[in-house]
Amino acid sequence: MKMKDLKPVIEKNRSYRRFDFARKIPADFLVDLVDAARMSQSAANLQPLSYMTVAEEEMVAKVHKHMRWAGYLADWSGPVDAERPVAYIVVLGNTQVKQTYRDVDAGLAMQNMCICAAAEGLGSCIIANIDRAALVELLEIPEQFEVLYALAFGYPVEKVRLVPFAGDVKYYRDSEQNHFVPKRLLKDVLIKQV
Ligand SMILES: Cc1cc2nc3c(=O)[nH]c(=O)nc-3n(C[C@H](O)[C@H](O)[C@H](O)COP(=O)(O)O)c2cc1C
Structure with a gap:
C-alpha cells in the first residue's frame, strides 16, 4: 500500500456519532481490531493496555448509557435509538504494568483500531467522557484495570x-x-x- 491509498482512509477516519443501528458488526471483527491494537508501538514495549469488546445488543445498550457525546453540541444529547453505535471496545490500563507514556500507547492503539475500522467502511468515535465507575460495575472490570477510553463503532449515517x-x-x-x-x-x- 502507498501513502496515496492510506491518506484517504485517514481523511475518512473522522469521529462519527450517528450510525445505522440496523447494521450490526460481527463480534469477531472487534477481536480483529483488538489484534491490530495489540501490534501498536508501546513505550519501552511495556504494553500496559487491555481491552473488552462489547457486541451483544443488550450490553451495548447498557454501555451506551455511560457515554457522553459531543460536548460542543449543546443542543444534542447523543444519538437517537435508531442511530446508536452497534459495538464498543473499552480500552483498559493494566495497573500491574509500569505506567510510562500510557496515554500515548492508548492513542496509538486506538488509532490502529479506528483506521482499520475506517478501511472497512465503518465509523468510530473515541470517547473519554465516560461514567467510569458505572462501567466498572456493569462490565465487572477486575480491580487491576482502569477504564481509560471507549471506542464506539457502527456504519455511519452522517457526513x-x-x-x-x-x-x-x-x-x-x-x-x-x-x-x-x-x-x-x-x-x-x-x-x-x-
Ligand atoms: C482523547 C480523545 C477523547 C475524546 N472524547 C470524546 C468524548 O468523550 N465524546 C465525544 O463525543 N467525542 C470525543 N472525542 C472525539 C473528538 O471530539 C474529535 O476527535 C474532534 O472533535 C475532532 O473530530 P475528528 O475526530 O473527526 O477529527 C475524543 C477524541 C479524542 C482524541
Whole structure:
C-alpha cells in the first residue's frame, strides 16, 4: 500500500456519532481490531493496555448509557435509538504494568483500531467522557484495570467533513445535521522546513 491509498482512509477516519443501528458488526471483527491494537508501538514495549469488546445488543445498550457525546453540541444529547453505535471496545490500563507514556500507547492503539475500522467502511468515535465507575460495575472490570477510553463503532449515517480552521476549533452541524470539523491548515502547523 502507498501513502496515496492510506491518506484517504485517514481523511475518512473522522469521529462519527450517528450510525445505522440496523447494521450490526460481527463480534469477531472487534477481536480483529483488538489484534491490530495489540501490534501498536508501546513505550519501552511495556504494553500496559487491555481491552473488552462489547457486541451483544443488550450490553451495548447498557454501555451506551455511560457515554457522553459531543460536548460542543449543546443542543444534542447523543444519538437517537435508531442511530446508536452497534459495538464498543473499552480500552483498559493494566495497573500491574509500569505506567510510562500510557496515554500515548492508548492513542496509538486506538488509532490502529479506528483506521482499520475506517478501511472497512465503518465509523468510530473515541470517547473519554465516560461514567467510569458505572462501567466498572456493569462490565465487572477486575480491580487491576482502569477504564481509560471507549471506542464506539457502527456504519455511519452522517457526513463528517473537514473544513479549514477559521478561529474556532469547535465542530458544528448544519440544518441537515451534516457535521463539520475545523482543522488547522498545513501552513499553520508546519512551522519550519529546513
Ligand atoms: C482523547 C480523545 C477523547 C475524546 N472524547 C470524546 C468524548 O468523550 N465524546 C465525544 O463525543 N467525542 C470525543 N472525542 C472525539 C473528538 O471530539 C474529535 O476527535 C474532534 O472533535 C475532532 O473530530 P475528528 O475526530 O473527526 O477529527 C475524543 C477524541 C479524542 C482524541
